[in-house]
Amino acid sequence: MRSNLFKVLAVAVVSASCFGTISTAALAEKSGGILKFYHRGTPPSGSIHEEATSSTVVPYMSIFNNLVMFDQAKPVNSLDTIVPDLAKSWAWGGDKTKLTFTLREGVKFHDGKPFTAKDVVCTWNLILGKSKAKLRKNPRKSWYKNLASVEANGDYEVSFNLKRRQPAFLMLLASGYSPVYPCHVPPKKMRTKPIGTGPFKFVSLKQNEHVKFTKNTNYWKTGRPLLDGHEWTIIKSRSTRVLGFIAGKFDMSFAGDISIPIYKDLIKQAPHAICEKHATNVSTNLIVNQFKAPFDNAKIRKAMVLTIDRASFNKILGHGEFIMSGAMLPPPHGVWGMPPEVLKNVAGYHPDVAANRAEARKIMKSLGYGPDNRLKVKVATRNIAIYRDPAVLLIDHLKEIFIDGELDTVETSNWHAKVARKDYQVGLNLTGIGVDDPDAMFYENYACGSQRNYTGYCKEEMMKLFEKQSMMDNGPERMKLVYEIDKKLQEDAARPIIANNVRYNCFQPYVKGFKTQTNSLYNGWRFEDIYLDK
Amino acid sequence: MLYSYLIQRFLLMFLTLLGMSIIIFVLLRLVPGNIVDIMFDSAGFVDPAEKATIEKELGLDLPIYEQYYHWIVGLVSFDLGFSYVSEMPAVDEIGPRIPITAKLAALSLFFSILFGLPLGVISAVKQNTALDYALRVVSLSGLSLPSFWLALLILMACVSYTGAIPIYTETPETLWDELLLYLLPSAAVGFRASALIMRLTRSSMLEVMRQDYIRTAMSKGASDNAINYKHALRNAVLPVTTIIGIEAAFLIGGLIITETVFNIPGVAHFLVEAILMRDYPIVQSLVMFIAIIVVVINFLTDLAYAALDPRIKYSD
Numbered sequence: 001m002r003s004n005l006f007k008v009l010a011v012a013v014v015s016a017s018c019f020g021t022i023s024t025a026a027l028a029e030k031s032g033g034i035l036k037f038y039h040r041g042t043p044p045s046g047s048i049h050e051e052a053t054s055s056t057v058v059p060y061m062s063i064f065n066n067l068v069m070f071d072q073a074k075p076v077n078s079l080d081t082i083v084p085d086l087a088k089s090w091a092w093g094g095d096k097t098k099l100t101f102t103l104r105e106g107v108k109f110h111d112g113k114p115f116t117a118k119d120v121v122c123t124w125n126l127i128l129g130k131s132k133a134k135l136r137k138n139p140r141k142s143w144y145k146n147l148a149s150v151e152a153n154g155d156y157e158v159s160f161n162l163k164r165r166q167p168a169f170l171m172l173l174a175s176g177y178s179p180v181y182p183c184h185v186p187p188k189k190m191r192t193k194p195i196g197t198g199p200f201k202f203v204s205l206k207q208n209e210h211v212k213f214t215k216n217t218n219y220w221k222t223g224r225p226l227l228d229g230h231e232w233t234i235i236k237s238r239s240t241r242v243l244g245f246i247a248g249k250f251d252m253s254f255a256g257d258i259s260i261p262i263y264k265d266l267i268k269q270a271p272h273a274i275c276e277k278h279a280t281n282v283s284t285n286l287i288v289n290q291f292k293a294p295f296d297n298a299k300i301r302k303a304m305v306l307t308i309d310r311a312s313f314n315k316i317l318g319h320g321e322f323i324m325s326g327a328m329l330p331p332p333h334g335v336w337g338m339p340p341e342v343l344k345n346v347a348g349y350h351p352d353v354a355a356n357r358a359e360a361r362k363i364m365k366s367l368g369y370g371p372d373n374r375l376k377v378k379v380a381t382r383n384i385a386i387y388r389d390p391a392v393l394l395i396d397h398l399k400e401i402f403i404d405g406e407l408d409t410v411e412t413s414n415w416h417a418k419v420a421r422k423d424y425q426v427g428l429n430l431t432g433i434g435v436d437d438p439d440a441m442f443y444e445n446y447a448c449g450s451q452r453n454y455t456g457y458c459k460e461e462m463m464k465l466f467e468k469q470s471m472m473d474n475g476p477e478r479m480k481l482v483y484e485i486d487k488k489l490q491e492d493a494a495r496p497i498i499a500n501n502v503r504y505n506c507f508q509p510y511v512k513g514f515k516t517q518t519n520s521l522y523n524g525w526r527f528e529d530i531y532l533d534k
Numbered sequence: 535m536l537y538s539y540l541i542q543r544f545l546l547m548f549l550t551l552l553g554m555s556i557i558i559f560v561l562l563r564l565v566p567g568n569i570v571d572i573m574f575d576s577a578g579f580v581d582p583a584e585k586a587t588i589e590k591e592l593g594l595d596l597p598i599y600e601q602y603y604h605w606i607v608g609l610v611s612f613d614l615g616f617s618y619v620s621e622m623p624a625v626d627e628i629g630p631r632i633p634i635t636a637k638l639a640a641l642s643l644f645f646s647i648l649f650g651l652p653l654g655v656i657s658a659v660k661q662n663t664a665l666d667y668a669l670r671v672v673s674l675s676g677l678s679l680p681s682f683w684l685a686l687l688i689l690m691a692c693v694s695y696t697g698a699i700p701i702y703t704e705t706p707e708t709l710w711d712e713l714l715l716y717l718l719p720s721a722a723v724g725f726r727a728s729a730l731i732m733r734l735t736r737s738s739m740l741e742v743m744r745q746d747y748i749r750t751a752m753s754k755g756a757s758d759n760a761i762n763y764k765h766a767l768r769n770a771v772l773p774v775t776t777i778i779g780i781e782a783a784f785l786i787g788g789l790i791i792t793e794t795v796f797n798i799p800g801v802a803h804f805l806v807e808a809i810l811m812r813d814y815p816i817v818q819s820l821v822m823f824i825a826i827i828v829v830v831i832n833f834l835t836d837l838a839y840a841a842l843d844p845r846i847k848y849s850d
Contacts, residue, residue: 036703044576050577051576052576052579053577136584137577138584139578188621205620207619208803235701235797236797237794239689240701240794240796243699246699247693413811414566414567416571416574416575420580
């Protein structure tokens with residue numbers, strides 16, 4: 001009797017678990033529905049290659065495919081998480097100076113034209129400035145400094161010829177910033193009515209109103225996308241859009257829009273919401289114009305580095321959740337950043353702020369500054385809270401070393417023009433990086449001649465180190481060299497990092513199949529695996 | 535007589551608009567930063583060579599008088615040019631937004647007159663009573679509460695108490711849906727204007743109520759309603775009409791914030807965005823459009839005086 005009871009129970013448990021599995025499988029991956037987002041402002045254009053802002057790449061990435069991409073289900077981007085996209089496979093040749101891709105056949109652009117190797121050649125020729133058609137803006141030219149040419153070997157094979165070894169080159173191609181454009185569509189049309197091979201098709205953009213995308217029913221990946229489309233309502237007022245999310249008007253927040261204080265408020269009002277904390281790989285940093293006296297003197301820049309109290313920045317602005325780092329984001333959020341035990345030995349990072357500042361004051365006194373001879377500077381920054389607030393704290397920290405800063409708020413649309421003209425003394429800036437790889441970071445922000453090297457930092461010895469690490473395979477040796485470079489960049493005050501920001505990405509509980517990526521804000525928006533479990 | 539007055543007014547309107555066009559055009563170009571710098575902002579750098587190419591493409595390298603000439607010629611032939619930001623015809627960008635703002639403005643004005651005028655009369659008639667004090671407190675609040683703050687409070691209250699948020703996320707399907715959507719924003723804007731109208735009506739009414747002809751009407755045994763609304767209000771309404779005219783013209787200022795907070799895609803919010811982006815064709819066309827509206831409303835207000843007060847006659 002007793003053993004029979006056990007048998008019945010065992011059968012019941014097994015059946016329940018089987019049914020459970022079946023029902024879970026049946027429930028998984030529902031098709032249909034429109035995913036609704038809010039957007040913080042009208043995207044400047046739909047042409048990803050011409051922009052360096054999440055406003056464009058986040059909604060528009062789903063129109064396109066790359067050759068390769070970062071696995072959308074994995075939070076940390078790295079060489080190990082790169083998966084095929086339009087390329088079925090790839091192989092290195094010529095001691096990692098030639099990267100050859102075998103392409104998928106039968107893929108079509110949204111207008112029905114076939115995708116071939118020519119489109120890949122056209123896209124990178126556009127970036128290299130080799131084609132007749134020109135991009136209006138070309139923000140990632142510096143990524144491809146080492147790319148000599150791209151050549152098609154027939155319709156379905158393409159090779160990237162590099163000037164020298166660059167094993168991490170694939171990382172650049174996997175970014176959301178590296179889509180394949182159609183050869184037959186001119187850049188102007190790509191800005192207004194972009195066409196790609198991706199899971200969603202562009203429908204319309206109305207300034208200050210919406211951006212809409214619909215399912216590409218002829219998508220080459222069977223069974224994808226699961227959604228019928230995704231729509232973005234443009235809402236400039238942050239209070240309104242967050243209230244809209246709380247009220248359930250939207251399924252997801254905009255990438256990186258939810259700050260720590262807003263998250264704390266939001267979760268009280270919408271406890272059902274799922275909010276994933278993530279590092280954005282957007283850092284708050286100090287920029288010092290090295291072309292303007294007295295900041296051409298390395299000593300004064302070092303004193304400025306020493307006075308920064310990163311812990312207080314973190315406590316006040318990050319509620320203790322910001323990440324302390326150099327230029328590169330440390331694990332577990334990123335890959336290449338210095339771990340705490342290495343970081344604490346970098347000038348200015350030692351937790352004994354009083355000792356750091358005593359050293360800084362000594363430097364300032366040696367330069368003739370003191371309580372009776374204070375240096376007056378303007379601290380320029382964009383007139384938006386995320387820039388203004390840290391700038392105010394920075395001014396307070398500079399006071400400790402006889403520097404009296406005056407806040408110079410710049411209308412946001414004039415900011416980059418002012419910085420590019422080197423029309424500032426000291427500034428506070430935010431920098432986001434498309435790919436968590438030293439090649440992208442160093443060449444974009446610290447290399448001689450790069451358009452986005454705002455401080456004008458340029459050292460031949462550092463350029464050699466950039467190249468040396470770039471030629472190395474990933475491994476402990478490259479890691480060690482990257483730490484060394486990062487330490488030097490911080491101590492040289494090339495662009496001292498104050499903190500790496502942390503934000504929240506919130507979505508309603510019925511949004512499934514989405515994973516927030518932690519070491520870049522720009523690569524995880526393909527949306528082909530997302531579904532609504534309503 | 536009326537004809538010569540009208541001709542004179544039309545000439546004056548034309549000169550005003552011509553002056554406005556020059557001021558708009560020049561002022562816009564005096565503001566630091568230009569569209570090309572702003573375009574590069576989203577790329578995170580400014581390349582001088584690429585910047586020069588785009589400036590040429592947009593005609594910004596031409597002398598300012600030549601740019602002005604092209605704009606005016608286009609304006610006369612209803613060719614407003616292309617938005618620098620969206621690269622779409624400016625008329626396609628502006629056209630669909632005008633009715634939205636017009637409906638919102640009309641509803642706001644309707645609310646402000648509907649509440650402002652009768653409450654002003656009641657406040658004057660019941661001077662120094664509890665009701666008068668209460669109405670004066672309400673009107674003072676209307677004048678002192680910033681409309682963006684009020685709008686945000688309304689939104690927060692809606693989310694807290696009803697779990698819904700009355701913001702514009704897609705085009706309303708029916709007129710009723712549209713009306714419901716505009717109700718709260720227009721109340722937020724109309725509250726300030728109604729407070730102003732209420733206070734002005736009250737003071738104007740109090741002044742009129744002391745006149746001899748009101749005393750005469752009272753002694754003749756006319757009813758309170760006849761005295762208040764037929765004799766007093768008709769005479770008190772003249773300065774109020776001026777204020778209503780001015781408020782109607784300047785409602786756009788209040789609508790900028792309300793459209794932003796309630797996310798209504800009207801011209802007011804669009805204008806601010808276009809100014810921030812230095813989207814010259816859009817800003818120039820929209821400001822000219824607003825200038826025309828203001829000039830026309832002023833003209834209509836002047837004409838309304840004659841209708842309201844038989845003592846006023848138009849002559850050159």
